[in-house]
Each structure stands twice: as C-alpha cells, then as structure tokens.
Amino acid sequence: MESKIIFLLVLPPCILFSQGATDTLWSVPQLDGTICYRPGSGIFNMSTFSSGFSPGDGFDLILGEEVFCRDYLAFDLSSLSNSDTSSIIEIIIGIYQINAWGNDMPHTYPIWNMAGGDTHFCVLDHIDYGNSLDLGDWTAGDLGDPQTLHTNIGIISDNAVVEYKTMDVTQYIKEDIANGQIYNQYRMRFTIDTDFDGLGDLLDFRSGNSIVTKPYLAILYNDTTTITSPLQVSLNFHLKQNYPNPFNPVTTIAYMLPKTGKVELTIFDLTGSTVQTLVNGLQPGGSYEVQFDGSNLSSGVYWYRLEYERQIITKKMILIH
Incomplete structure (x- = not known):
C-alpha cells in the first residue's frame, strides 16, 4: 500500500468542517392504524392495535361484500436530536413489506382486473391527523381535505419483494418542522380503491405495533463544528x-x-x-x-x-x- 506524508495547513479561526451524524425515529404505535370501508353497506371500521398494515382490497366474508383499506403512520418529531432543518441532508422512510397478494395469491403483487390496472401502485400521502386516529381521517390525503398536506408524494411499493420499502421524504419533514408540527404523518393506499372482483389485492406491512421491523425514519445530518481558536486542521x-x-x-x-x-x-x-x-x-x-x-x-x-x-x-x- 502506497502512503505519503501530507503537511498540515494552519487555518484562520471560525472555520467550519463538515461532519456526518445520523438519527433514527420509529413510528408511534398508538398513532399507527388502519381504516377500512365497505362501499356496499357504507360500514367503516378502524384498528390501532394491529401489528401490520394491509393497504388494498378484499372480500368481507361475514358481510358478503367488497372492502378496501387505507393505513396511517406517524413519527414524533420532538424525538429528533437535532431539529435544525439546515443541517438535514436526507431523510428516508422505511416500511417493512412482509407479503403481497394478487387475486388472492400470496407473493404476488396486487392485480387490478380493469383497464389500466397495471398502472396502480401503493403510494404515500403526506397528511396531518394530529394526536389520534379516528374514522374522520379516512379522507385525510384526498385533494381538498383540510388534513391533506401533499397528496400522492410517491410510490412506496411496486413489487412483491419482502424487504424494507423506502422513499426520500426530506422535503415533507423539513416542512413539518418549519411549521411547528409535532408529528410527521402519512397515509398509505393504492391509487385505486377496489376492482370489485371479490379477490384480495393487498400488501402486508409491519406497523409500529410490531415487535420487529417497525417503520422508521432515518435522518442524515450535515453537522458543523466551529473552530474558535487557531488550530491545525x-x-x-x-x-x-x-x-x-x-x-x-x-x-x-x-x-x-x-x-x-x-x-x-x-x-x-x-x-x-x-x-x-x-x-x-x-x-x-x-x-x-x-x-x-x-x-x-x-x-x-x-x-x-x-x-x-x-x-x-x-x-x-x-x-x-
């Protein structure tokens, strides 16, 4: 291995040099949840205790009708070790996908039996549903809803691979911090509600109530250190x-x-x-x-x-x- 001596240079006071630091936030279990709707009967139901998310559609065997679900997750921004947005380089959200169902078949990405069905994927909406999830949050993320901050910010999953699905959400968290938001929150859904074929088309993800592989935010900072006296750097x-x-x-x-x-x-x-x-x-x-x-x-x-x-x-x- 070739090596060489490199001479040091004396720099003036107050020089900044870049460093890197990281932070990880896990989603808030009591705010992670699912809301499902049955268009035939108009019945909603909600859960904030499940260990998983299941965006997509299926068939309710008890009521004998189609049902489709949307999922919600939140991160507590007060847990950030550094809330200075100018120091944030990148923030990645990760949600662990454990299975996929297409036409009731496991390990198969949802199959939407309709024209243009292959263009529908699982996306995130940037929303604000506050310090509790309720049935009124069903439309949070829809255009025109007061709780919608940004609708369809990108595809979180477009395949059946078991892994953490990730997306860059730097812009949205910086906005939440700047606006004094306590939580950074998202709705996860498909860009289609249901294809009314009586078959299950959905994804299984881990929620904050899971013991392992919980949703996370990974934050990369560009911290700076001020040198207040002459120093060889x-x-x-x-x-x-x-x-x-x-x-x-x-x-x-x-x-x-x-x-x-x-x-x-x-x-x-x-x-x-x-x-x-x-x-x-x-x-x-x-x-x-x-x-x-x-x-x-x-x-x-x-x-x-x-x-x-x-x-x-x-x-x-x-x-x-």
Missing part, C-alpha cells in the same frame, strides 16, 4: 465515494489520512444499525482502500462512515443483487 482528510456504486456484491472504499490517528470505518443500514466495522485502530497518514462484501445483505441503501480525530464523514452507497 488537515485539508487532506478525505473519504471518496465507493466504487462501483451501485455495487454487487463487492465495492471499494478509499480514504486519505493526513497523519497517524485513530480510525474507524463502519457500515450501517438505514435503521442506524451497525452492519460491519471494516477498520478500527491506529493508522499512519496516507491513502487507503478497503473492500466491502455485501453478499450476505439484502439489496438497498447503506451508509459508510469514517471517523478520524473527532472528524466524521458519512456517505451513501447502494447494493443491488
């Missing part, structure tokens, strides 16, 4: 973007150190859980390359973080099998 502490990216299953992470110091290079997932520590110890100044093998991991977004002499840099990488 290296311009050559650097973490490069992994290559290739996306990768399958091996990628290379390269970085540069200005002098000997304690180094830790860690891989972690969107929930903030550590996946693997690649480097942890003293290293002399120089250039380094480390390979990471994601063979045993599922496809998705991961972060890698380099810590050195109280400086931290975090970058994102994508694994695709």
Whole structure:
C-alpha cells in the first residue's frame, strides 16, 4: 500500500468542517392504524392495535361484500436530536413489506382486473391527523381535505419483494418542522380503491405495533463544528465515494489520512444499525482502500462512515443483487 506524508495547513479561526451524524425515529404505535370501508353497506371500521398494515382490497366474508383499506403512520418529531432543518441532508422512510397478494395469491403483487390496472401502485400521502386516529381521517390525503398536506408524494411499493420499502421524504419533514408540527404523518393506499372482483389485492406491512421491523425514519445530518481558536486542521482528510456504486456484491472504499490517528470505518443500514466495522485502530497518514462484501445483505441503501480525530464523514452507497 502506497502512503505519503501530507503537511498540515494552519487555518484562520471560525472555520467550519463538515461532519456526518445520523438519527433514527420509529413510528408511534398508538398513532399507527388502519381504516377500512365497505362501499356496499357504507360500514367503516378502524384498528390501532394491529401489528401490520394491509393497504388494498378484499372480500368481507361475514358481510358478503367488497372492502378496501387505507393505513396511517406517524413519527414524533420532538424525538429528533437535532431539529435544525439546515443541517438535514436526507431523510428516508422505511416500511417493512412482509407479503403481497394478487387475486388472492400470496407473493404476488396486487392485480387490478380493469383497464389500466397495471398502472396502480401503493403510494404515500403526506397528511396531518394530529394526536389520534379516528374514522374522520379516512379522507385525510384526498385533494381538498383540510388534513391533506401533499397528496400522492410517491410510490412506496411496486413489487412483491419482502424487504424494507423506502422513499426520500426530506422535503415533507423539513416542512413539518418549519411549521411547528409535532408529528410527521402519512397515509398509505393504492391509487385505486377496489376492482370489485371479490379477490384480495393487498400488501402486508409491519406497523409500529410490531415487535420487529417497525417503520422508521432515518435522518442524515450535515453537522458543523466551529473552530474558535487557531488550530491545525488537515485539508487532506478525505473519504471518496465507493466504487462501483451501485455495487454487487463487492465495492471499494478509499480514504486519505493526513497523519497517524485513530480510525474507524463502519457500515450501517438505514435503521442506524451497525452492519460491519471494516477498520478500527491506529493508522499512519496516507491513502487507503478497503473492500466491502455485501453478499450476505439484502439489496438497498447503506451508509459508510469514517471517523478520524473527532472528524466524521458519512456517505451513501447502494447494493443491488
């Protein structure tokens, strides 16, 4: 491994250098829930105790009619460790999909038996239903409803793969913080209510009432540290973007150190859980390359973080099998 000595440069006071920090919020169990409607009889029902969400349609065998459901989830913004929106780089929502049903067949994405049925997917609406869920929130997310902040902000699932389904929701959380919202809330639904074929077309997700694989928000900050007195700071502490990216299953992470110091290079997932520590110890100044093998991991977004002499840099990488 080739290495070289890099000289330090004295910088003036009050220089800022970027760092990376992360935060994870889990959805609020008592605010996660499902509302279902039967268009034949006009009957609604609601649950906030289920361990799962099931957006889509089906057939109520007891009442003998079609039923379709919408699901609601909330995150408590007061639990954020840093609510300064200028420091937020990216926020990802993750909802774990455990099954899919198409025409009553498991492991099959919903099949809508109608013209244009293949254009209907499961989407999120950005809403505000406050500190409790009730039947009146059925239309929260519809155009014109006062509780709708943004309707159809994007597709959360378009396939039957069992995994965390993710979406970038940075814009919507920044808006909620700026507007003084206590909760960041969403409705999950299909862009069609029902196709009236008597067959189940729905997705199964974990809710905040689940013991494992709960919905989460993963927040990546660009924190800054102010240097208030003259200090020698290296311009050559650097973490490069992994290559290739996306990768399958091996990628290379390269970085540069200005002098000997304690180094830790860690891989972690969107929930903030550590996946693997690649480097942890003293290293002399120089250039380094480390390979990471994601063979045993599922496809998705991961972060890698380099810590050195109280400086931290975090970058994102994508694994695709």
